[in-house]
Amino acid sequence: MSPHLSSLQNIATRLRIESIRATTASASGHPTTCLSAADLMAALFFADMRFDPKNPQHPEADRLVMSKGHAAPLLYAMWAEAGFIPRERLTDLRLFTSNLEGHPTPRLPFVDVATGSLGQGLAAGVGSALNARRIGSDYRTYVLMGDGETAEGSVWEAAASANFFKLDSLCAILDINALGQSRHTELQHDLETYRVRWSAFGWNVISIDGHDLPQILDAYKKARESKGRPTAILARTLKGKGVSFTEGLPNWHGKPLSKEQMDKAIEELNRRLTTETGGDKSSSGGDKPPGLSIPAPPPARPEPAPMPLTPPAFKLGDMVATREAYGSAIAKLGTADPRVVALDADVKNSTFSEKFEAAHPERFYQFFIAEQVMIGAAMGFAARGAIPFPSTFAAFLTRAADFIRMAAISGVNIKLAGSHAGVSIGEDGPSQMALEDFAMATAQPNFVALYPSDAVSTERLVAEAAAFTGPVYIRTSRPKTPVIYDNNEHFPIGGLKVVRKSDKDVATVIGAGVTLFEALKAHDQLKAKGTSIRVIDLYSVQPIDAASLIDAGRATNGRLITVEDHYISGGLGDAVARAVAPAGLTVHRMAIPEIPRSGKPDDLLDKFGISARHIVNAVTG
Amino acid sequence: MSPHLSSLQNIATRLRIESIRATTASASGHPTTCLSAADLMAALFFADMRFDPKNPQHPEADRLVMSKGHAAPLLYAMWAEAGFIPRERLTDLRLFTSNLEGHPTPRLPFVDVATGSLGQGLAAGVGSALNARRIGSDYRTYVLMGDGETAEGSVWEAAASANFFKLDSLCAILDINALGQSRHTELQHDLETYRVRWSAFGWNVISIDGHDLPQILDAYKKARESKGRPTAILARTLKGKGVSFTEGLPNWHGKPLSKEQMDKAIEELNRRLTTETGGDKSSSGGDKPPGLSIPAPPPARPEPAPMPLTPPAFKLGDMVATREAYGSAIAKLGTADPRVVALDADVKNSTFSEKFEAAHPERFYQFFIAEQVMIGAAMGFAARGAIPFPSTFAAFLTRAADFIRMAAISGVNIKLAGSHAGVSIGEDGPSQMALEDFAMATAQPNFVALYPSDAVSTERLVAEAAAFTGPVYIRTSRPKTPVIYDNNEHFPIGGLKVVRKSDKDVATVIGAGVTLFEALKAHDQLKAKGTSIRVIDLYSVQPIDAASLIDAGRATNGRLITVEDHYISGGLGDAVARAVAPAGLTVHRMAIPEIPRSGKPDDLLDKFGISARHIVNAVTG
Secondary structure, three states: OOHHHHHHHHHHHHHHHHHHHHHHHHOOOOHHHHHHHHHHHHHHHHHOOOOOOOOOOOOOOOEEEEOOHHHHHHHHHHHHHOOOOOHHHHHHOOOOOOOOOOOOOOOOOOOOOOOOOOOOHHHHHHHHHHHHHHHOOOOOEEEEEEOHHHHOHHHHHHHHHHHHOOOOOEEEEEEEOOEOOOOEOOOOOOHHHHHHHHHHOOOEEEEEEOOOHHHHHHHHHHHHHOOOOOEEEEEEOOOOOOOOOOOOOOOOOOOOOOHHHHHHHHHHHHHHHHHHHOOOOOOOOOOOOOOOOOOOOOOOOOOOOOOOOOOOOOOOOOEEEHHHHHHHHHHHHHHHOOOEEEEEOOOHHHHOOHHHHHHOHHHEEEOOOOHHHHHHHHHHHHHOOOEEEEEEEHHHHHHHHHHHHHHHHHOOOOEEEEEOEOHHHOOOOHHHOEOOHHHHHHHOOOOEEEOOOOHHHHHHHHHHHHHOOOOEEEEOOOOEEEOOOOOOOOOOOOOOEEEEOOOOOOOEEEEOOHHHHHHHHHHHHHHHOOOOOEEEEOOEEEOOOHHHHHHHHHHOOOOEEEEEEEEOOOOHHHHHHHHHHHHOOOEEEEEEOOOOOOOOHHHHHHHOOOOHHHHHHHHHO | OOHHHHHHHHHHHHHHHHHHHHHHHHOOOOHHHHHHHHHHHHHHHHHOOOOOOOOOOOOOOOEEEEOOHHHHHHHHHHHHHOOOOOHHHHHHOOOOOOOOOOOOOOOOOOOOOOOOOOOOHHHHHHHHHHHHHHHOOOOOEEEEEEOHHHHOHHHHHHHHHHHHOOOOOEEEEEEEOOEOOOOEOOOOOOHHHHHHHHHHOOOEEEEEEOOOHHHHHHHHHHHHHOOOOOEEEEEEOOOOOOOOOOOOOOOOOOOOOOHHHHHHHHHHHHHHHHHHHOOOOOOOOOOOOOOOOOOOOOOOOOOOOOOOOOOOOOOOOOEEEHHHHHHHHHHHHHHHOOOEEEEEOOOHHHHOOHHHHHHOHHHEEEOOOOHHHHHHHHHHHHHOOOEEEEEEEHHHHHHHHHHHHHHHHHOOOOEEEEEOEOHHHOOOOHHHOEOOHHHHHHHOOOOEEEOOOOHHHHHHHHHHHHHOOOOEEEEOOOOEEEOOOOOOOOOOOOOOEEEEOOOOOOOEEEEOOHHHHHHHHHHHHHHHOOOOOEEEEOOEEEOOOHHHHHHHHHHOOOOEEEEEEEEOOOOHHHHHHHHHHHHOOOEEEEEEOOOOOOOOHHHHHHHOOOOHHHHHHHHHO
């Protein structure tokens, strides 16, 4: 064996040893899934990828997404082998005091997106590869996937998108060890069926023995040479490879070795080191591998600085749907900031992201009707420095709820835009009405949730969302609503607007989106009868301006009434109630109380209890 | 043309006319997508399927799932043609007063599951076809799909599952009209790529001209004859077919024809009737088609009546994880009731659904790591009379959030089971921790949400869930917890248990699952210092026992403290707050305040503020 191969094999063995050692130390984790991928990863990291072991976030470095996140100990061992993590820290795995968590999260600088919910990594890889194109870099993106996770439909969404975008810088490495958590996988070692499926989705497919280093190296080389389409390397492997009593055996998933088993395994692996290199017996090495050096990425090029934005240019009283203002706003933002990209799922003419496409076709990405890969790709974009705005009907963002959950865990800088909120969409019926989107978004404690009511606030909030670092959700509405704010008004995240106020207000009505206008109608009807109410536009649902809400409650007899085009749980009412509870204030919640149905928008607002008439009754009743 | 074909063609033309008429009447809707599928549906409904036009829910009738739900007017026209809907009612489309909604819902007796969120119908079809096997029926299941929706990964999950289960009674009909909402589809009319993909997933594939009736009829015949695998009929069609100014043209999606356009279109279609049959010029016909008769299904066989359940048989103080008690409970339930089926996503040894598999292997369904098809299949099962319990980690139920949303709209009788709730799972880290599952489940107003704390209540609540008609979510936990209830205790849905109570209670602490035991510890620590608290087990989060909570609040100085292993939004705290707000009571919420991390379970409960120590501080502070 050449010194090169012998070094790689030693590295692979050390990765195995460290994966076992760390999981035994933590008495939890998944050693055998690390063992199946160790050869693939040793060859990738130490004989193919270019990166800077001192700066994992280098913008020109090749990326590795560990989609099979339960192989985290392997990933950590790789970065220890590269010198980034002190080797002795690897046994801190899964401790509260360590960032070496059970599944990788971006608390570690070499992790772009959190993994551990299977089937998400390839979608992030699509975003990462598209970002390379955006910045004109030739960095490559690798995704290590388990075989089991290819059962997830999101994988096939990502496969189709990668083909559509001709992402030849993307390489999926499938660790086909044939064993899932609870049983063998559906396809076991049927590499031919895998080949047929990935080929059917337009990929360049290379099938190899995933424990044969020359085959592995050759596959990476061929993947690099493939042009115009992504590559899938199908690697036949054995779970638990390298340890005789785990190799290819079921019932080892998620089970660390006992201390005795570990000693036996390491002894066996150490022999492998001895025999095959004749050299280094140490498994706690840190030796420089002979004949191996990690190629450095080219110098980083800073992103162009964004230009300042001009104020909105709407006229008071003009009728503009917030979804339409959203489209204009991202188009304008895209002109000012080249990091901004827009993604859509075949509804660009409803979300008005088509305005961005018209202005910046090179930064608009069509994902057809595949919301999971759209959000996953946005995560990959965000992790590489872009500011992605993926948009679809808010109802269909629920399709990507698990991606949104993982986006929150990742803390990535994505800006979700959901249109067609609530019953105010009318005739299309409940399947198209988002009535649980705030429940989904605000459940994530680090998500910002915004809900503009007019065109000015929409444009301002889109700019606020872009300027904020972290995940943001923006909800827009279908109906046209009047412009009520001056173009110079500001809408900081975490604020609210008191839009009607007097010294004699008997109650505070809090709305946003279409219900703000119902509240304003109610205000006028009540005023005509001599009753004053305060009206608040709660454009920032999370974070929320608790102090102002408490002030308003105290100034209006403790009467706070929320009215929202959302189900009662997890929406504006709950958010306000949480904010004012410490002051001893309660909230009267008006929301959609049941599964709605088709009808005319105004009829539905009234039938489901959130129209001006109902607000008037709530105030006077 | 034979009288048979001529009749079918007339029917297809009438379906087109009615689809146009209805959407123009409602001034909204999707006529052109109805036109592309009219020939496929005329042939299916009037020359292939067996059903009872007077009883659409006949248990032995063939099923049709209209996965492309925006073609609802076509479906309604078919049932009018079959005589179930009065033809003159079709123009009530999308009125608030009509059940002919914009997208089909089970408010109509011929709709098994609501559609309109694309890519879900095939998964429901998998469940429907599996149910035929459960009841020993040879009814067939047809799913009409759009081409655009095949971009959804859920379609490929369903394709893989149908292949795995060898569902030859399942037939997908792809209406490949090449036009999506905002642009042409990714694959346009590339039937060869469709063929390669469906073949790769193991399907029998038949490609046809979707406007050629003899080809269509022949395809249905061949699909019927195919054994051992499902069939996909790939039908090349034109959107807007039959009307010269819409046929194959973009920018018609979701646009009704104007009155003038309608008149022109109907005139054109009427000419077609005239020319091709030489007979009936009436488009508001209701004539019996010559040579056509709908085959009647065989007599319905009633499901065996369930046997009574014996009480649980646990010992007080025994340590049993609720997830494990869940497994025993569904196994027991399955013995008593043959309608009960269990589904899992490669975590049966974690959710303990493997206990059901061991007892009832013929009613256990493995979906590997594909949560969307698992939930979709459960919906199909439920729609056909089974009582499905799909289980996975609660965190991964979010993968199917949009299916759960549509299950709520459908009102189907599914029983979701999510295990591994909250930070109490420990070392695996946030990706595996469900902390937003109640936000997801309780957002749906017709969902029951249950959260047992011990083995007895788990078994009782599983039985309650099965006895209840409608969607239920059950949350279970990873750690072992002591049995605290007597085996004869009952746990009605909508109830709660006051587990500690005295006349001197200074506050009420409300927990469930692992936090109930933290509350009990806090109770004991406080008692040792001379302070009494009331402790409530809120096992039914939705519906909720508002009266008892208000009573407890009033009896304990108005101090209600919730403590939950869930994020703060959308969980127990919000549910209790909504319940007690009308009484002027507020809630002090203790919940997971931020994205958590790996660590030991007890450490995490403490670090994230929901341990006994924090409860004691909240009471005394």
